Amino acid sequence: MESFLNRYRNITVLLLVIFAQLILLAVQVKNDQDVRIIRLWTVTAVTPFARVVEGLRSGSLGLVRNYILLHKADADNRRLQSEVDRLKLENITLKNQLNQSDRAQALQLFQARTPSRTLAASVIGTGAGSSSKMVFVDRGTVAGVMRGMAVVTPDGIVGKVIAAYPTASQVLLITDQDFAAGVISPKGVRGTLKGLGTPLCKVDYVAFEEKVEPGEWFYTSGDDRIFPRGFPVGVVKSVRPDQPYKEIYVAPSGMQRGTEDVLILLEPVHQDVPGTPIASQPVFIAPPPPDSGGKAADVPAAAPAGAAGTEADKLRGVYKAAGEAQGLTVDGHTFAVGSGPKEAYSKLPDFTKLSQPGAAGGRGAGTGQGQAPPVGPVKPASPSAAPGTPAPPAKVPAATPPPGARPGPAAGRASQPGGGPPGGIPR
Amino acid sequence: MSYSGGRILLSSQRQGQVSRFRAWVMVAVPLAAILFQVYVPLFFQFLSFLEMPLLVVVYFALMRRSQISGLLVGAAVGLAQDSLSKNPLGMFGITDTLVGYFAASVGVRLDVDRAFMRFLLSFFFFVFHQSFYWVMERALLGHQPAFEMQRWAVLGLLNALVGASLYHFLDKLRDRA
Numbered sequence: 244m245e246s247f248l249n250r251y252r253n254i255t256v257l258l259l260v261i262f263a264q265l266i267l268l269a270v271q272v273k274n275d276q277d278v279r280i281i282r283l284w285t286v287t288a289v290t291p292f293a294r295v296v297e298g299l300r301s302g303s304l305g306l307v308r309n310y311i312l313l314h315k316a317d318a319d320n321r322r323l324q325s326e327v328d329r330l331k332l333e334n335i336t337l338k339n340q341l342n343q344s345d346r347a348q349a350l351q352l353f354q355a356r357t358p359s360r361t362l363a364a365s366v367i368g369t370g371a372g373s374s375s376k377m378v379f380v381d382r383g384t385v386a387g388v389m390r391g392m393a394v395v396t397p398d399g400i401v402g403k404v405i406a407a408y409p410t411a412s413q414v415l416l417i418t419d420q421d422f423a424a425g426v427i428s429p430k431g432v433r434g435t436l437k438g439l440g441t442p443l444c445k446v447d448y449v450a451f452e453e454k455v456e457p458g459e460w461f462y463t464s465g466d467d468r469i470f471p472r473g474f475p476v477g478v479v480k481s482v483r484p485d486q487p488y489k490e491i492y493v494a495p496s497g498m499q500r501g502t503e504d505v506l507i508l509l510e511p512v513h514q515d516v517p518g519t520p521i522a523s524q525p526v527f528i529a530p531p532p533p534d535s536g537g538k539a540a541d542v543p544a545a546a547p548a549g550a551a552g553t554e555a556d557k558l559r560g561v562y563k564a565a566g567e568a569q570g571l572t573v574d575g576h577t578f579a580v581g582s583g584p585k586e587a588y589s590k591l592p593d594f595t596k597l598s599q600p601g602a603a604g605g606r607g608a609g610t611g612q613g614q615a616p617p618v619g620p621v622k623p624a625s626p627s628a629a630p631g632t633p634a635p636p637a638k639v640p641a642a643t644p645p646p647g648a649r650p651g652p653a654a655g656r657a658s659q660p661g662g663g664p665p666g667g668i669p670r
Numbered sequence: 671m672s673y674s675g676g677r678i679l680l681s682s683q684r685q686g687q688v689s690r691f692r693a694w695v696m697v698a699v700p701l702a703a704i705l706f707q708v709y710v711p712l713f714f715q716f717l718s719f720l721e722m723p724l725l726v727v728v729y730f731a732l733m734r735r736s737q738i739s740g741l742l743v744g745a746a747v748g749l750a751q752d753s754l755s756k757n758p759l760g761m762f763g764i765t766d767t768l769v770g771y772f773a774a775s776v777g778v779r780l781d782v783d784r785a786f787m788r789f790l791l792s793f794f795f796f797v798f799h800q801s802f803y804w805v806m807e808r809a810l811l812g813h814q815p816a817f818e819m820q821r822w823a824v825l826g827l828l829n830a831l832v833g834a835s836l837y838h839f840l841d842k843l844r845d846r847a
Contacts, residue, residue: 253737257771261764268760268810285753292701300713333811369710371754371762379708379754405756415756466796616843 245397283408287598290379290411293368308335350504353397359471360510361395362386366502367411376440378404382507383410391469393508398426399475399497400463401505416502417444417476417495425466426476429518436476436493443480446491455482455491462516473514587595674804697825699840700726700747708754719825721796723747725833727766728795729840731773732782740777744770756830758811769795785834792833796826 248255270276354361362382370377382388384407392404394414406413415422422438424444432453436444444462461481465472477493477583484490687779703722721731727747748766752759765819772793800822807813 253771256738257741257767260741260767264745264749264760264763264767268758268764271758271760272811281749281759282753285750289701289704289750289754291710292705296705296709341740366712368754368757369711371751372757373705373706375755377756378712419756419757464760 251252280571282406286379286408286411286413290367290381290408293379294381297365297367304339346504347504349397350506354506358512358514359508361506362388362509363503364388364394364412366414366505370413374608375406376416376422378412378414378502379411380412380507381411383408383412385409387509388412388507392464393470393474393511394505395470395508396497396502396505398499399477399495400470400504401497403469404507407433412507414505417497418442423467424470424476425464426461427516428455428461429473429516430454432492433464433466437523442494443492444477446479447488449483449489449491451486451489455479455489458469460518461493464516465513471511471513472507473516478616489513522649637641671710674837675772688735689729691733691843692845695843696730696743699730699843700750700841703746704750704754707751718831719828720838721799723751723762724766724796724799725792725829725836727770728773728792728833729837731770732777732788732791733844735774737771737774737778740770740774741767742770743770746792755783761803761806761811764806769799770790770801774831785838789830789834792830796829797810797822800826 261313350363354363362379364386365381366378367381368379369375370379380394388404390404390407392407394401394403400417402414402416402419403424404412405415407511415438417424417438418440419438421442422444424435424436425433426436427433432449432455434449439445449455457479461476461479462472463470463472463476475496477495479491480494480576481492482489513521655668672798696697700723706722707720709718727740727744732742734740734743744766745763748761748763750758751762751766755762771792776782776791780791782788782791801819804815804817806817
């Protein structure tokens with residue numbers, strides 16, 4: 244046995260190491276849990292070096308770029324140019340400082356403006372692997388960072404924290420293939436943003452009948468419970484019709500100016516999505532045609548008596564018949580047709596004595612025949628008016644819509660804040 | 671080391687000289703390689719194709735000519751890479767372990783002090799690394815990564831070029847005692 248192990252020692256060790264790692268892998272995949280201690284060791288060992296290297300780089304960059312290179316280029320006339328070099332050095336150093344302060348100022352402005360509580364962080368490394376779309380930032384659990392927190396810039400979202408260590412955190416960028424977030428457009432089109440491993444991202448699960456145009460913006464919807472609602476995500480670059488979902492490609496806006504400095508949302512606060520249409524927009528109603536003379540009653544009066552009415556028309560006929568049966572003239576009623584002498588009722592009809600449909604007599608209100616009475620008075624520019632309906636003049640009863648005419652969807656929305664349904668039956 | 675008429679195959683394992691490195695070299699070089707891969711692409715995006723940790727594993731495995739040493743270096747570097755990636759621990763670990771083992775096995779048989787041989791081996795092990803990682807992603811994680819052999823071949827050539835130069839520099843860190 245011993246000689247066997249000696250003879251196959253190398254392959255035995257190989258199999259043992261591979262087997263141990265397979266077990267490690269299987270445990271992680273099965274339990275969906277990470278072996279955190281190994282990652283903790285590695286990150287703690289590597290990130291301090293990354294910090295030192297970054298500090299050395301940022302500290303010496305200005306010197307290398309602005310002094311040594313210029314010094315080398317101007318070797319021939321160094322003496323004459325020394326003063327110019329010194330001024331250039333100062334100038335470029337100041338420009339660099341200004342650039343850095345601009346970036347910091349933009350972050351500060353954003354921090355002050357956004358209602359969310361944020362934490363500024365600098366990117367100090369990328370993930371291992373040539374196809375990696377993740378970075379390390381220099382803030383960790385000591386600074387209050389937790390796994391699952393959103394990472395943004397003033398221009399938009401950048402990613403989310405997938406692991407937080409004491410002095411650093413791992414951020415999955417939105418371009419990674421494993422990234423997903425809920426998004427919404429100003430028109431209210433909802434979808435799921437997915438990374439593709441390329442500079443563009445895809446908005447998935449948008450039904451093909453939804454209208455999305457290139458150039459349109461997407462914002463976070465807040466549905467994913469990671470990103471608060473209302474943060475910019477990106478602008479639509481291309482839209483391809485497909486079944487059952489559209490293929491929408493979005494250029495992320497948060498990474499356009501690089502990701503050197505980012506903000507981690509410690510306490511996110513939802514905001515409004517910019518540009519969302521208000522539910523109660525005023526509806527434009529055109530003036531009446533010139534030949535009507537403001538007599539909207541002409542239109543319904545011309546309607547054939549036998550024209551088929553809607554259920555509402557039938558019901559209105561019942562009320563009308565009840566009013567006539569009680570000796571109250573129709574023209575004097577508030578829902579009366581015509582522009583004759585307006586005699587206000589001294590009392591309203593008793594609608595508790597309604598005839599049954601079909602038994603109303605006269606013009607057979609219950610059978611759907613007879614002239615449909617118009618609706619009550621409607622003020623011009625009222626949100627209850629349907630688009631496409633001839634506009635009534637001021638203080639003139641509205642014209643009855645032609646048979647089969649239905650209010651458009653905007654009418655339904657517009658009528659909500661008005662308190663009553665469009666063209667409601669008078670009480 | 672004695673060569674027999676410029677052959678690339680060693681006539682016996684004794685012809686292959688085992689290179690020794692100081693302990694700090696064995697720690698610092700892989701650490702620097704990992705740091706390079708984590709940090710440098712931040713500022714030089716075009717350098718993200720370089721698989722420095724893999725090149726270092728191949729180098730130490732080839733030069734140490736010990737299969738156990740090679741697979742242990744591969745496992746350590748691979749697990750460190752896994753720790754700094756979003757993948758489960760073991761993906762790079764297993765791949766680099768195999769690369770270390772096979773590179774050491776090849777190092778016993780071939781004259782790996784020749785630059786051209788190092789170039790060929792770097793190319794081969796890069797493609798092997800990428801292919802095996804692709805297989806592992808499909809088989810163990812259930813992902814559907816793209817099979818990009820042409821891209822791997824081009825990146826393998828670039829990595830091999832860099833690797834051959836890097837090995838020349840690393841030769842200077844060998845223990846001469």
